[in-house]
Amino acid sequence: MNIPRNELLAVGAGLAGAAVLAFLPLVTEGFWLSVSVNIMLYAAICTAWALFSGPTQLVSLASAAFFGVGTYSVAIFVDVLPFPALVLIAVAAGALLAILVGVATLRLSGVYFVIFTLGLAELMGQIVTWVQTNFGGTIGLYVFTDLTEAHLYWMLLALTVIVFMTGWLINRSRLGLALRIIGNDEAVARHVGVDTARARIILFAVSGAFIAVAGAIMAPRYSYITPDAAFNPMTSFLVVIMALLGGTRRLWGPLVGVVPFTLVMDFISGHFPNQTAVIVGIAFLSIVYVLPDGVTGQLESLFRRRRPTDHSLLATAVEEGR
């Protein structure tokens, strides 16, 4: 494989950075460690979200559904299986859900997909509640493990590294090439024989599986798991807002949004618990209006004086031409 030198450098720098971050639980605990867990959590989820929604320009509003599926994979089997097996179940469950959604919607125009994902978390929550009240007895489930906050941090850090590596490998693969062609011009992609629906479904499954793993890792922290908490729509919302703030054109774009936003969110939910939704709503709107390309996109166009990338433009121009 012929890997450009600057990419190798970036990968090396990323791994070195991750190695340094791995020492964090040894020097701090309590409040800052728990904030770091949150940052790592959203770093993993937002990057996984952007793996799909970045190149395809399809806004997925279903992060909470995958997150909850992962959490429940742990909650249901925690007493009978070891934790690594639970993570594998989460991978399978997340990918399966994504494939089902993808098969139903990704062969059609994008708007169906967005609509389908809008209520998906709510749907999963409703189904889980129904199953539990009719067959399971109680609504909540307990998750007791020996995992400490530091363990969660390390697992999330590892997950983030894996998400980044996957994103990088996809970019270099045939799938990545196919996605770039689809992003540039879907009609052209079809003509040169790219199975556009298949490429999207695979990518969505990868993204969904990662988000489910994040949910699985977080399950021990909640210890008591209810459908309302696991499938909280706020998760989907925060993921979109952080990824947009950072920008989705670069793999590391979402990360730029995650770090400051998680810190600010922590402050807001600590000091204004009742106004959180309102403040976050306003923040979201300002990002959509003021920074449509995110911080990284804005910086890029400032420095390079390049016109905003054309791939979003062309892809949608095809839509309009229909």
Place this chain on the structure above:
Amino acid sequence: MLILLTGLLLGGTYTLIALGLTLQYGVARIMNLANGETLVAACFVTFWLYAGYAINPLLGLLVIGPGAFVVNWLIYAWLMQPLVKRARNRGMLEVDSILATFGLLFLFQGLMLQAFGGSYFNYEFLAQPFSIMGDSFGLNRVVAFVAAAVIAAALYVFLYHTDRGTAVRAVAVDPRAARLVAIDVRRTAAFAFALGGAITACAGTLLSTFYTFNTSMGVLFTMKALIIVIMGGVGDIRGAVLAALVLGLTETLVASLLDPGLTLAANYALFILVLLFRPQGIFGKRPA
């Protein structure tokens, strides 16, 4: 028979919700994910007028409809117009409007949560039995259905038998061509968005007379409306009416035969069937 009629009565209100959304999406080209919040807000205003000032919800319509029209006009003028101007094509507007209204959804929900809290609300209005063909129904449900039918019929007459309505339909078909025949597209789009919001709000008022509501149910109704609009075909009024009745019927069937906790699952099942077999809508033509 009981289930059938209950489902149809429910479908009447759903028709209005979907008509509101189809005006906003089909004409103004704004995929409004905050549509359900308009509905919930109308529920609460109706409750507040009824409980606080003893104003009959049907009279409340006269305040809430125009009020929602003004609010939605302002939302369009201040928040959506910049997106329309910024968008270089329809696809970009779609993504932008989805994101913006998704933000609005949480903003409105947060505001209402602060004002009313998270608990469930309902009030008694015309809670008497009314008998149709041997079965008895809540009079409030029957009145809501009749009122919904009247509003839907008025909308139909407006769209198909007035100049203004024809202009709205023209913009729905092709905004560029509409400009060639001297239609002010921007104004018409704003008007359609505001009218859509007003109709959704009326649906909310009617819904609140027989339905238990809370601040976080907006998304569910946005989903229902979207599914109806897609099932009926975007911009297709006959389709929307039929689809709304089908949805109301399916929901009632599932709620009474299986479990009331599975209504959203029923919605999704219907949605999947539509996506698999008729993504172009019930009366839609298959794209070439």
